[in-house]
């Protein structure tokens with residue numbers, strides 16, 4: 001019956017109706033925040049899924065100058081992310097400091113993209129999403145799941161494997177692997193210069 005009624009409605013009227021229903025959500029701009037230290041194939045899987053769903057996707061590296069023990073500098077992380085997303089027209093890379101919700105509003109974003117790997121992610125992500133909603137109800141958090149093969153992958157585990165010279169192929173792109181090998185070698189060289197007492 002519904003189908004039959006709609007069949008007679010002009011296309012432009014349907015579009016007007018959709019615009020009204022979606023309101024200011026008609027352009028969906030999403031922020032994908034994280035530390036990306038470094039970007040993994042799991043992050044990239046999510047970015048590829050997200051850019052199909054949103055009109056624009058901003059991958060935003062969170063800066064925490066007070067507690068910065070990251071392996072790569074902000075500039076290095078940004079450079080790797082930009083190289084790996086260069087072919088995606090609606091994806092940009094940025095950095096931010098402070099409250100994620102403030103950054104969202106400043107950038108006219110109406111969604112936050114987060115990834116759920118295993119149950120262990122859920123509790124922390126739920127707490128964050130609910131707190132963010134309390135701070136800014138106009139921004140929705142959207143959770144996506146990666147391909148199964150990436151569901152155990154994290155930057156931390158990649159850093160750990162790299163530090164022991166283990167295999168990285170399939171976990172990170174070749175460019176990121178090269179950066180990781182170089183950084184580990186630099187760190188080794190720096191520590192071997194310290195005389196052992």
Ligand SMILES: Nc1ncnc2c1ncn2[C@@H]1O[C@H](COP(=O)(O)OP(=O)(O)OP(=O)(O)O)[C@@H](O)[C@H]1O
Nearest residue numbers: 033034035036042114115116146150153154155156
């Ligand atoms: N393999 C993955 N599959 C799906 N989502 C992921 C994956 N890795 C990270 N994410 C998601 O990306 C977002 C940013 O995560 P983050 O930059 O902390 O990566 P991470 O791999 O968890 O790094 P770290 O191990 O340093 O905490 C989070 O929502 C996280 O759940």
Ligand SMILES: [Mg+2]
Nearest residue numbers: 035154155156
């Ligand atoms: Mg993490």
